[in-house]
Amino acid sequence: MNLSRKRYRGMWPFVIFCGLAVLLYISLGKNPEHIPSPLIGKPAPEFTLPDLENRDLLSKQDMQGNVWLLNVWASWCVACIQEHPLLNDLSNSGVVQIVGLNYKDVQTDAIEWLDRHGNPYRFIAVDTTGDVGIDYGVYGVPETFLIDKNGYIQYKHIGQLTPEIISQQILPLVDLLREQES
Amino acid sequence: MIQSILINRLPKIFLVSVLAVSILPFDGFADEPLPELPTIEQQRTYDRLIRELRCLVCKNQNLLDSNAELAADLRKKTHELVVEGKNYQEVVEYMTDRFGTFVMYRPPLKTSTFALWGLPFLGFVLILTVIIHRIRKRSQIHLLELGDNDRQAADDLLEKRKRDSSS
Numbered sequence: 001m002n003l004s005r006k007r008y009r010g011m012w013p014f015v016i017f018c019g020l021a022v023l024l025y026i027s028l029g030k031n032p033e034h035i036p037s038p039l040i041g042k043p044a045p046e047f048t049l050p051d052l053e054n055r056d057l058l059s060k061q062d063m064q065g066n067v068w069l070l071n072v073w074a075s076w077c078v079a080c081i082q083e084h085p086l087l088n089d090l091s092n093s094g095v096v097q098i099v100g101l102n103y104k105d106v107q108t109d110a111i112e113w114l115d116r117h118g119n120p121y122r123f124i125a126v127d128t129t130g131d132v133g134i135d136y137g138v139y140g141v142p143e144t145f146l147i148d149k150n151g152y153i154q155y156k157h158i159g160q161l162t163p164e165i166i167s168q169q170i171l172p173l174v175d176l177l178r179e180q181e182s
Numbered sequence: 183m184i185q186s187i188l189i190n191r192l193p194k195i196f197l198v199s200v201l202a203v204s205i206l207p208f209d210g211f212a213d214e215p216l217p218e219l220p221t222i223e224q225q226r227t228y229d230r231l232i233r234e235l236r237c238l239v240c241k242n243q244n245l246l247d248s249n250a251e252l253a254a255d256l257r258k259k260t261h262e263l264v265v266e267g268k269n270y271q272e273v274v275e276y277m278t279d280r281f282g283t284f285v286m287y288r289p290p291l292k293t294s295t296f297a298l299w300g301l302p303f304l305g306f307v308l309i310l311t312v313i314i315h316r317i318r319k320r321s322q323i324h325l326l327e328l329g330d331n332d333r334q335a336a337d338d339l340l341e342k343r344k345r346d347s348s349s
Contacts, residue, residue: 037282038278038279038280038281038282038283039279039280104251129255130252130255134255134256134259134280135280136280137280137281137282139238139239139281140238140239
């Protein structure tokens with residue numbers, strides 16, 4: 001008994017090393033940019049913002065009863081160009097409506113950018129000051145929120161969308177939320 | 183002559199000045215001065231908040247240190263909220279409701295952060311136990327091994343040394 005205990009005592013540093021290695025290996029696969037949002041499961045913050053043509057005031061209520069995506073974008077955002085074709089496809093497929101939140105942008109730049117890259121948005125709310133962005137906890141454009149019929153945030157993606165995220169995360173959730181009573 | 187010495191030493195001079203500048207206390211960016219707060223109490227709350235709140239896009243800077251646009255916006259928001267009469271706790275809640283506890287440099291103690299706060303203490307206690315255990319063991323060995331003969335031998339040696347050094 002005593003002898004075997006002594007033999008295994010030398011193993012402790014090795015055990016600790018293995019524990020740390022496993023811990024670090026698990027964390028390696030995680031994206032440090034991905035910080036869970038406290039907004040998930042909560043009502044999407046209210047906003048009243050002008051549209052891109054300055055003709056109308058838009059609010060969250062305009063989308064009441066729909067399952068919709070809120071995509072935060074800007075013409076100065078490089079990753080937005082990358083994900084934009086995906087949004088165009090999604091919009092063309094008619095599966096889900098997309099609302100744009102034009103974040104801290106210049107109006108003319110934004111219009112020109114949409115002319116060049118296409119406009120997948122049902123409407124675009126313009127947040128020049130970034131105040132609505134703060135309410136939505138936006139810190140890395142692009143960000144995309146999935147909002148249900150009752151105006152609750154059900155999913156949030158920070159950074160560029162990918163085909164995998166759309167097909168594996170967003171679309172299944174959209175199907176699920178469609179069936180929900182409003 | 184003097185010139186050549188100067189040129190030879192240029193890399194050193196450069197290095198020293200870079201180091202000198204790097205240790206200067208850095209008190210944030212003052213590019214967009216916000217109006218002073220009405221009361222000292224509010225100013226204090228604000229100063230504390232911008233030191234405690236993290237700039238989310240820069241990871242290792244607080245709002246005071248960062249010149250990122252988001253940090254400037256959050257400073258502005260913090261200022262606004264303090265002017266409105268919100269206290270420290272209310273502003274912290276406002277920020278964590280939107281950005282999560284990550285926005286705080288010192289995350290609050292709750293179930294999800296328990297390991298974060300607990301593990302260092304646990305490690306400390308563990309190491310302390312091991313050290314105490316070792317010390318005890320070592321003193322035990324001494325007690326066992328130092329018999330009367332050993333003591334006598336040690337005394338003799340000390341005596342001898344004393345004699346040698348005095349002669």
